[in-house]
Amino acid sequence: MINDRGSWLVACRKCAQHFAFDLRNPMESYSADCVIVERFDDDVGPYTGNAPRPGASAVYQLDMNPDEPRFELDAFAIFKCAKTGEDLEAAAFLALGKSWLRVADGRAQAANQMLARSQLPAVEHAVFAVDVPCSCGEPHRAIFYHAFRLDGSDMPPLDDLLLADVSGTDLTDVLTGVLSKTDVMQALEKLIARWRLFSDQILLATPFVAHQWKTKAERLAIWERLLAQLDPSRTMLMTRGATFKEYRAALIEFGLDHDMLSRFGLENRIVGDGKRKQDSHAKVYMGLGDTCEVLSGSANVVKGGSMENITFQALRRAKVETSYLTPLGISLPEPRPRLSHHLLIDCRDGEWRWNIMSGAAPKV
Numbered sequence: 001m002i003n004d005r006g007s008w009l010v011a012c013r014k015c016a017q018h019f020a021f022d023l024r025n026p027m028e029s030y031s032a033d034c035v036i037v038e039r040f041d042d043d044v045g046p047y048t049g050n051a052p053r054p055g056a057s058a059v060y061q062l063d064m065n066p067d068e069p070r071f072e073l074d075a076f077a078i079f080k081c082a083k084t085g086e087d088l089e090a091a092a093f094l095a096l097g098k099s100w101l102r103v104a105d106g107r108a109q110a111a112n113q114m115l116a117r118s119q120l121p122a123v124e125h126a127v128f129a130v131d132v133p134c135s136c137g138e139p140h141r142a143i144f145y146h147a148f149r150l151d152g153s154d155m156p157p158l159d160d161l162l163l164a165d166v167s168g169t170d171l172t173d174v175l176t177g178v179l180s181k182t183d184v185m186q187a188l189e190k191l192i193a194r195w196r197l198f199s200d201q202i203l204l205a206t207p208f209v210a211h212q213w214k215t216k217a218e219r220l221a222i223w224e225r226l227l228a229q230l231d232p233s234r235t236m237l238m239t240r241g242a243t244f245k246e247y248r249a250a251l252i253e254f255g256l257d258h259d260m261l262s263r264f265g266l267e268n269r270i271v272g273d274g275k276r277k278q279d280s281h282a283k284v285y286m287g288l289g290d291t292c293e294v295l296s297g298s299a300n301v302v303k304g305g306s307m308e309n310i311t312f313q314a315l316r317r318a319k320v321e322t323s324y325l326t327p328l329g330i331s332l333p334e335p336r337p338r339l340s341h342h343l344l345i346d347c348r349d350g351e352w353r354w355n356i357m358s359g360a361a362p363k364v
């Protein structure tokens, strides 16, 4: 009974409209995205109704909004000692790993206290600060975090924490110059992880996402990797209409109709809400807040070996408005308000402790 062919009759969770999907293993597969009204095995009794068929075979496997940012240790390093150039990222994970049991204990205590004492303010992130040794002799302080929910969920594994900052490093130095496309994209992924903690909003303005010469499978992979890194409620993607259409073409190539996806509520919100501007060739990626960080240069969102010129700057908000947002014709929507506090777990005098600190994120 492996690879039986068949169909599902499904109902949209929002409007209850029925659709028919053809797929393999109709009896064993499952879906969290729609209500399965009835399953049909072609050998037993195929579906003969006339519900519309999107021609999709992969909907039940695709997670269009994974929103699971990752910090890839193997990728291009952005946190390097400003004095020695030493890569501090692996050392930071190692330093936190050494104290992992006490760190996890501090987080569990905090979660229990927050559940027990309802007057404690809500937090969006659990933040971990740890000293990182370096051959320069100065201690570096690394900031890790994860999205914090008071639902009794366990601390994620160390590999799933995001590294947002290391003191005594110089992003402007590391991210200004000529880098390969792949290095730029890997750096951008790490910056997005950083901006998700420190910034109110993220703006990605790029005329091209993936290149014409890539296969549709590769293009879709680039889109999905990018979208997984982003929080739809805080991100603006500004790209050319043709680029947006290419994304839809890649989806359709995989049997997923964009309009069908939006009817199912599956369409990725970041792309759906993206501002589309035809006449801009600017490639600008920024984390926006009272102070902003801007990565800009010649790189579109695509990986590859060719070289790109890139610049990183920390700028005041007013400068970003005048020099970037106004010329690009962007008026940003109000960001979803951030919570007023964060949970900080750090080590002082050899003791790991937890505190509810003011501000959505620590000051760096």
Ligand SMILES: [Zn+2]
Pocket: 012, 013, 014, 015, 016, 017, 263, 264
């Ligand atoms: Zn619907």
Ligand SMILES: [Zn+2]
Pocket: 081, 082, 083, 084, 086, 134, 135, 136, 137, 138, 140, 168
């Ligand atoms: Zn150092």
